[in-house]
Structures are given as structure tokens and as C-alpha cells.
Amino acid sequence: MKLFEKITNPREIRRKLGLNQQEFWSRIGVTQSGGSRYESGRNMPKPVRELLRLVHVEQIDLSKVRREDFEIVEYLKETHPDLYKSLRKAVRAKMEAQEGSSEATAS
Template sequence: MKSSEDIDVREIRRKLGLNQSQFWSKIGVTQSGGSRYESGRNIPRPVQALLRLVHVEQVDINKVKKDDVDVADYLKATNPELYKTLKKEARAKKKER
């Protein structure tokens, strides 16, 4: 995801048809905190990552387990080509649904 200065979070939220409370609560941010981000406050990297996963990649973070993240991090560090291939295949499969 681009830096918070380069993305328009408000536009993403509006395209999804969500109000601030609905949009931000999915990633554990209060409505008032989300409002500040939408008004230009810098978005911390972990929040940016969650935004990308939940609202762009459409990942249900309630189903993600710590072991899943550990395995992905290990695979990415030890075999980046395989990681990229698997990621592309997963995206293609998701688009088929």
C-alpha cells in the first residue's frame, strides 16, 4: 500500500459504501481515530497493512491465525519466489469465486 499521503482512505471507504464506524471498526480503529486519518493524519504502518488486507484484499482477519502469519513470514524470508507464486495463485483462485 502506498504511504498515507498517497492514498485516499475516505475514497476507499466511500466506494465500499461504508460509514466511518463500519469501515474503521473492521480493523480495530475507532470512528474518531479513522476520521483523523481521513483528514490527513499519518496512518501507522500496522494500520495501513490492516487496511490493505481487510478493505483491498478482502481478507476476513477474524479467520487469520498467528500460525498463518508466521508461516507466511517464514516462506517470504526463505523462498521469496515460491511466496510470490503462491500469492499470485491465491489471488487468481479468489477472483474465480
């Protein structure tokens, strides 16, 4: 999913995760009633949509992300682009392997 891509059905995402509205929306700082309005078709602001994507689609725990982490990534990209690409490739391979093993376990 691309940055700020339109999320057309937050209710579907919530249901796939098995969360009630309170659990789902509170993780991104939205009240249950506000989330209900978004699920009913009200236009979702870009910041809310992006938080929903990061937390519920990408499964990123925002409580663990620090500004320093982004600065380190940018520094690594600028000063050691080959190492950055190598690390990125290794992380993607690890994620694909985990997805494959979790799909095999679910079968």
C-alpha cells in the same frame, strides 16, 4: 498494492466499499473519530495502514487467520517449493476468474 505502501485516500476506499466511518474503521480497531482524522489528512501509522490494506483492499477476514496458517505456508515453501508455486498459480487463476465473472455480472 505493496506492503506498507502509502494509502493516500482512505475516505475513497471507504466510499467505494459503501461503508460509513464507524463500520469501516471499527473493522481494524480504530475509533470513528480516529478514522475521521486519518481521512482528513492526519498521518496514518504503518500498522493501521497495513491493517486497512489487508482488511479493506485485500478483503482478508483477519478473524480466520491463524499463526499456524503462516507456519504451514512457510513449511510448504521450504520443503515443497514446486508445489507451493503450483498452488499459488492455481489460486491466482481462480481469483482472476472470480473477478472476471463478477465484472461480467456487474455489466
